[in-house]
Amino acid sequence: MKVNLKQVNKSFPKGKHDSLHVLHDINLQIEAGEFVSLLGPSGCGKSTILNLIAGLDSPTSGEVYVNDKKVKGPGTDRVVVFQQGGLFPWMNVMDNVTYGLLLKKMNKKEAEEKAMEGLRMVHLGNFAQAFPHELSGGMQQRVAIARALVMDPDVLLMDEPFAALDEQTRLILHQELQEIWQKTGKTILFITHNIREALTLSERVLLMSTRPGAIKKSFRVQSARPRNPSDSVIVDLETRVMTELEEEMEKVLKEEFGDDYSLKTSAIRDRDRDYMGDHI
């Protein structure tokens, strides 16, 4: 068991006495080499789970284990790829990628060789001297992935890494991430709110319910790789996930707009489409 969350609860203080219960009794196990996606509407606490595993935050109750060791803080065995990359704008690509390696007391030459290797893996071998702002969003995410991969982490944590990219770039990066995963055999936890993304990439999709966040359902994606989003298995799963997700969405919207709001019977959707005003 690579990652193991036992009865994890998390609340954030809200105001003086109140607290916001974000995660409720999360039990989550990820096997070595597995590619798991956490899928859920925004605000369901999926990023919080990732932060707990990364050690950037600690649970209110319950325990988080990675490699059977209790997580006490950030460690290089779990590297995160953030939504906006989190590349340092004051360093060029090479310095960004070697940042963690040099911290591991690797000598500069060795680190640069390894970084080059990582950059070639994401097809950015020619951009080592560029600064992050000179790269497109997709290229920045590739650098971020390279920076995480060269650390050779046990678990790669990805927090909506492609959410800010355009559709074409995202599709390409999906292909590449699958290849990288097959090549390296890393354990990956991928966070997304995009159903198709989750289904195309992962072995297992965990659907989260919201307020408080909990794991609602688990779907196993048994489709051959490289995956095709129009594959019948994926299309079928997509409908099933969508049905489950709609319930959650409705819950969120009700909370935001009041109890009389209903997604299924909302004013716009419920208006009889055949009604042409001929009942005079």
Add this chain to the structure above:
Amino acid sequence: MIVIVTIWEIISKTNLFPTFMFPPLLIPNDPGGVTVLSTLVNGLISGQILGATGMTLGRLLLGFSIAVVLGLIFGFLIARYKWVDDTLGFFVTALQSIPSIVWFPLAIVWFGLGNVAILFIVTIGATWTMTVNASTGFKNVPGIYLNAARTLGSSGTHLVRTVILPASVPHIISGLRVAWAFAWRAIMAGELLGGNGGLGYLLDMGRSLQSMDLVLSIMIVIGIIGTIMDNQVFLRMERSVARKWGTGS
């Protein structure tokens, strides 16, 4: 610029005011008479103005450097510890609103009339703005950089050196710029009142000798130095950071 110079020359030549009060800039009113330009050139050649400039800049750099170091340290403490923010942070805002020359009487009593007193007000004039800017910079380091660095294994002083400091560079530069302006004003006031050499002292001497040509020459020198620092040093720093980070144009 040319218009202003011309108007000045005309007023000077109308004999509305005595020449010592309103000396001409370029063309002497009577043959062999003084002009601001000749005084400036003579002052530079004889070393009188140059020496004074050197002295002033020396003091300024020393006071400014101390202020920057103090400002960075205070700023870091304020950003790092909530209780320091609640105590020192609040105090700094109050101190910042006191013009530094107000400290002068106190400085004279504490350190005597001289270098140390002037240095004191220069430092105190620049420290607080530097502190405010530095703490704003440190507080606004995007969390994603910190988190990224921490997951890559950085912590403690390494995190400060490689992430927190560089990420605050834009704020720090604007802090430097404002702090420099404050220090520059403080040293002029200090030297005017405190004597002991320097451009301010020379200004005061010009007043007592009733030679406004000297006063005006010094004002020109002050203006030139100020412009050079602002345009060549600080603006350049800002631009190079903006270029490297891809912010701005």
